[in-house]
Amino acid sequence: xxxxxxxxxxxxxxxxAAAGIWESVSRLGLMNPLFFxxxxxxxxxxxxxxxxxxxxxxxxxxLKRAAAGYFLAxxxxxxxxVAMGIFQWLHRSLEIIIETLRPIPPPVVVPVAMLFxxxxxxxxxxxIFISCxxxxxxxxxxxxxxxxxxxxxxxxxxxxxHGRSIIKVILPAASPQIMTGLxxxxxxxxxxxxxxxxxxxxxxxxxxxxxxxxxxxxTQMYAGMLTLALLGxxxxxxxxxxxxxxxxxxxxxxxxxx
Amino acid sequence: xxxxxxxxxxxxxxxxxxxxxxxAIDEISFxxxxxxFVSLVGPSGCGKTxxxxxxxxxxxxxxxxxxxxxxxxxxxxxxxxxxxxxxNKSLFAWRSILGNVLFGLExxxxxxxxxxxxxxxxxxxxxxxxxxxxxxxxLSGGMQQRVAIARALAYGPEILLMDEPxxxxxxxxxxxxxxxxxxxxxxxxxxxxxxTHDIEEAIYLSDRIxxxxxxxxxxxxxxxxxxSRPRHQIxxxxxxxxxxxxxxxxRQISQ
Numbered sequence: 001x002x003x004x005x006x007x008x009x010x011x012x013x014x015x016x017a018a019a020g021i022w023e024s025v026s027r028l029g030l031m032n033p034l035f036f037x038x039x040x041x042x043x044x045x046x047x048x049x050x051x052x053x054x055x056x057x058x059x060x061x062x063l064k065r066a067a068a069g070y071f072l073a074x075x076x077x078x079x080x081x082v083a084m085g086i087f088q089w090l091h092r093s094l095e096i097i098i099e100t101l102r103p104i105p106p107p108v109v110v111p112v113a114m115l116f117x118x119x120x121x122x123x124x125x126x127x128i129f130i131s132c133x134x135x136x137x138x139x140x141x142x143x144x145x146x147x148x149x150x151x152x153x154x155x156x157x158x159x160x161x162h163g164r165s166i167i168k169v170i171l172p173a174a175s176p177q178i179m180t181g182l183x184x185x186x187x188x189x190x191x192x193x194x195x196x197x198x199x200x201x202x203x204x205x206x207x208x209x210x211x212x213x214x215x216x217x218x219t220q221m222y223a224g225m226l227t228l229a230l231l232g233x234x235x236x237x238x239x240x241x242x243x244x245x246x247x248x249x250x251x252x253x254x255x256x257x258x
Numbered sequence: 259x260x261x262x263x264x265x266x267x268x269x270x271x272x273x274x275x276x277x278x279x280x281x282a283i284d285e286i287s288f289x290x291x292x293x294x295f296v297s298l299v300g301p302s303g304c305g306k307t308x309x310x311x312x313x314x315x316x317x318x319x320x321x322x323x324x325x326x327x328x329x330x331x332x333x334x335x336x337x338x339x340x341x342x343x344x345x346n347k348s349l350f351a352w353r354s355i356l357g358n359v360l361f362g363l364e365x366x367x368x369x370x371x372x373x374x375x376x377x378x379x380x381x382x383x384x385x386x387x388x389x390x391x392x393x394x395x396x397l398s399g400g401m402q403q404r405v406a407i408a409r410a411l412a413y414g415p416e417i418l419l420m421d422e423p424x425x426x427x428x429x430x431x432x433x434x435x436x437x438x439x440x441x442x443x444x445x446x447x448x449x450x451x452x453x454t455h456d457i458e459e460a461i462y463l464s465d466r467i468x469x470x471x472x473x474x475x476x477x478x479x480x481x482x483x484x485x486s487r488p489r490h491q492i493x494x495x496x497x498x499x500x501x502x503x504x505x506x507x508x509r510q511i512s513q
Binding site: 168257 | 315338
């Protein structure tokens, strides 16, 4: 415990040192301060943007899009993955189309989505939705397919209907892998919301960063990047907290099997 | 006596990869009466598990019929539950011991006012008091099988089917579990049909034993075990009748 706390402190020291180096490199003119402003200026800009509400607004706009695409994908592709894991025929019929579509890099969906949805929220939500599809679908499918037969028989001998055995046995048994899919998708969501906002938008954190750069408000651009870093960190922490609560049993089981 | 379970000329054949069909069970018939403790004993791989899966409604027989309480078996009967040998795969790793036992009650969908109290009572009955908050993977194999038994009992079955329930625990634990099972059987009066390859275990526990042959499975002999109850690990096993039965069954199986 003591060592762990120390190592976290060490990490903080390294972070401070990096900020210090950044500051000096800029102040000493080792890099053009116009493109590489001192960290202190970036931070004060960051706090200014927070107090003015500008950043909060942009982040909320982006988060709304991200959440819509992410949860829509979970809502559709977890059930589809479960169905594919249960019904062999469904897996066989969808396997080839999934394997063909999956290698397409998600940003490529942006121009297609623009054709159908224009530049509005729909485009971004659709892009995120499609990009999250594969990790969620394939991890859920794999989790359900690899459930031991004995567990399925157990549900049946206790007289569970198909619906109840999915809720009471299949979903919990596959939940560690479903969570893996959701975690991977979370990272993808953040990337795609920014990309789609950079390509076609008039608000959102992605737009804010690109727009700042175009207007040569470089400090503001860096402040936007800092915001994204903190946002990503916060989302991961929230997910991690949820994960360690909901899947404490799985962590324990894995440790036991090691 | 009233037959609670009737197995009527049940056969099961499988199609092999080369298209040939092999017979696993060959017209097995027997009956179990209400409240009885009956064992099927036979060599490993003789199709006993397959037969149990048929009775549990998890794997339909190729021909023949099964009747549980005057109702033909098509799918899992609601008054019967199967306890698997692989307790570590059958228990829910995401539920505590209490949660696992509560599942038996939830599955019954009967809104019990005091489900928690009922589950705790069963956990105590199988000797796991104090482990309610533990997870299955934190317990030893023998304790896990106790959880599986408590969960099955929570379902409130009239017939408990058990497939080599003590097949993967150590010898000492096995004796303890046998006694726990007998105590439960005496307390609750649940009919038990147990499959085992352990001849002495079958004799120690049962009222009646059906000796099953190698594949394709047939009933070789019906043996009534007229050893007094309650049974005792030392005195019952030292009984001359016990040895006699053991030798007789062994001769049958090893033929």
